[in-house]
Amino acid sequence: MNQPKHAAVVGSGLVGSLWTTFLAQRGYRVDVFERRGDSRRAGYQGGRSINLALSDRGWRALEAVGVAEAVRREAIPMYRRVMHAKDGSLSTQPYGKEGQAIWSVSRGGINMALMTEAEKHPNVSIHFEHNTDLVDADQGRIQWTAPDSSGQGQFDAVFSTDGANSGIRQALQREGAMEWGEQVIEHGYKELVIPAGPNGSSLIEREALHIWPRASYMLIGLPNPDGSFTMTLFFPNEGPVSFASLADPAVAAVFFAEHFADAYAMMPDFEAQWAHYPSSKLSIVRSWPWSKGKVVLFGDATHAIVPFYGQGMNSGFEDCFELNRMMDALGEEPGTIFPAFEAERKPNADAIAELALLNFIEMRDLTGQPEFLLRKKIESVLHSEQPKRWIPLYTQVTFSQIPYSVALECGQKMDRVFAEVMQWPDLASTWNQPETLQKIWEVAAKEGI
Template structure:
């Protein structure tokens, strides 16, 4: 078990402020570890039952992609190696064409990968770790009823209907996209808030093992891009794949029978039918309706020196950059770094946290929206693939000058908004370079043709021959 901070003169635990963490999900549980490690008396309040004892874990289950930012936060509390050992490395996207052809697109340099991790298992590990600190108390089935920013007084309703009050020096809202803590922020002036539901929903399907082994290559994030929608599949430790179909709600609603499900998959994802199973598709497609996805932006993240928002409560993002959890975990480490900088003075720490973090979280929210277009459509483009190769070659030649956007976001802790600014600058530079290179090539060819003019009759003969072939091809196609 971890020990709390000790007073060197008395040898007793120092009397520390009370930090109330509202929300026992991923970011809330990790935050509890960060605050407890600093010696604060931490109380975690979660409205649901303890998922470690629950027979059925309620809530979202889209697989998580753990990358550098999240790993650094886990490392800070000594959990990186344990969580990494429970994940499956994914070194590249594996693009599935309608014909069944598979083409990998590496995420970064050799050795760079993201990890497919199980949400529920990760949450359980973080709660176990938080509980190893003697200055942490976990309170389950405690729903926030009311709180006051001026005094830090909070009222919770237990599962039996009784109420409990606690006074905290700092309230940390980690209670998700529909945060009860954030409702108080909405009542205050000069609080900016926006919520956007995208027109696409998601549905999860399971691809079972075949003869005890993965049905597809496991070390990839599999993608079936179909321009206006897509399906992805991430590997699990039990040798299954969790497949997630992302599609406009109106398209989901068009499919009303089992036969229509099979027809749809035969048209767009034919290679998955034998892997998922026709009967499973007919059954599971209608098990739950398509779920909505919301993007939330707000500012500021704090009220005075009493309350701060983190994770989805501050910046819910759509899941297409695999950064929702990583951004939430990075919130914890950024806050901890600012705590160190300002000697745990909340009156200085909270406004600085807002100043530093808001532009980054807004940037990753926008990038997540952009990446959906890239994943479902751009990966089919030859220009996109060409640019990927150009970017990677330039990164290899000039590793400090040209860094691909995905590398900055996924494999470094470059601030999100700085990564976006650098990406736009690099994009202009590379596009101008390619344009000038093309113009230079045209000039060289033109000069050579002027200096050594070709036989005109041969050119005419070649042009006529090419035309005849094209006409023949057109006729055969018709």
């Protein structure tokens, strides 16, 4: 009988713990090396965003290995955006068609659920507190250091999912096998909390993602199962209005009371929170190639992106789905499958990196503007008239499996259509008339839509 293939997974974060289940179900013996302790015993120490938006690409990957139900139990659907203007007035916009939602999940919760699912396979062992490094990519050899031991091992394949600061990526760069760069953007983020109301109720609409768009910065809120909301302020790191200028909690409180008055009123311990929670940088990692010999990298290890499309984890989960699908088609030989995988995924990783940056402008600035809401209304009618011909960009990215690179290109065409249409006089009152919609279709046709 053939021996099962033996794989190492470096990093048991979101992507690594899901990929472990894919490998286990392919029949691999899997050793997982995770630098941190077991969060199920020690409490989650992720240190990054507390909750995340999970959407269709992520769900598809979770469903493929039968772990979606375990995740869904703790997930909260968010059917629409609720925008909070400075004067406290609210406007809303559905994310998709009736019943379509993005889902708020706890980072620690989903990570722990995925590790538990992976460990249900007898061929999986997770080694916590094992800081791991690359020794020889062609041989599939890695080494690890644990609190009271160290060791080395050779594997048929090494899957590096060790996140945005990947040590394996840095080792490959040192030997000239990989190039990568990190782009730190001007905005960082800080998390705050709106506590739950009485009896686990929520103080703001629960099944929604809340946005306080303020042109050059924004606050967002995602719901938690206990009724609280995790708030994230995306804000310039330096400058006259920045984390640096609001370092003093009392100064930050005055700023919040003016610019986010309704949210501020729901955070009685604002100053203590401001002092307690750190601000963190946001960056984009681009790298190439993603593999050498028996080692392949994916997830944030090769393509960390800014969080404004809620797609970092989703794209990492899609990496798992696609790698598995390609292994079915092309086999598991690293020399064949890894180059094919990186060639297919890299353009999509680049596209979602660009889309995520563009969506920051949309969220922090455009969502607050009437023209934006008008365009969304028109797009929704175009989509319902010809669902296959006009698919709004947000829908393509969030509620479809259309490759990100195709979505980006199509989004640029749709922007050109609306650059023309929004100039039409009286559009706000005539857009829903059959003649106007017909004219929009004619402009779309010129763009090949």
